[in-house]
Amino acid sequence: MAHYHCVNAIALSVLADRDAVIAARMSRVSDLTWATIPYRRPGTPLAHEIDRFADTRTDVLVLYDHGIIVSGETAEEVRQHIARVTEAFSVDERDAGNVNPATLGAMVERTDFHAAEDVQSHKTALSPANVVAATRGSLYPAQSHFPRHRDRRAA
Ligand SMILES: [Zn+2]
Numbered sequence: 001m002a003h004y005h006c007v008n009a010i011a012l013s014v015l016a017d018r019d020a021v022i023a024a025r026m027s028r029v030s031d032l033t034w035a036t037i038p039y040r041r042p043g044t045p046l047a048h049e050i051d052r053f054a055d056t057r058t059d060v061l062v063l064y065d066h067g068i069i070v071s072g073e074t075a076e077e078v079r080q081h082i083a084r085v086t087e088a089f090s091v092d093e094r095d096a097g098n099v100n101p102a103t104l105g106a107m108v109e110r111t112d113f114h115a116a117e118d119v120q121s122h123k124t125a126l127s128p129a130n131v132v133a134a135t136r137g138s139l140y141p142a143q144s145h146f147p148r149h150r151d152r153r154a155a
Pocket of ligand 1: 066
């Protein structure tokens, strides 16, 4: 069993139509059993929700606004399930246009700043939708609680 904060699972679980989207994505790995768990504070409240599935041997538990738990009979099976679910949940990047490193370099010339060389790192600032998502606050509760988030082991 593995628990991790799968970025792909979190990205889908913050959507307004997450139930339908996640059901469609899980249909890509239809041999796996799965369920969703509403957001609960990590610790006892979340453990109680997870415990409801202890006897069902569910392959994938999507923890809304938190991450995922993936199970299997062996470590190799867990690894395969993680790879397949991560692929099924993958989300295409929003098109943010092209980055012009020369323009960015000119903008910060004669300042104490420098443009990051990794062009991918500028995509957040180049898309108005990305800027809104990045600046309007936490997308999910655990995002603002990670310093105190201590559930590194599987539940
Ligand atoms: Zn966690």
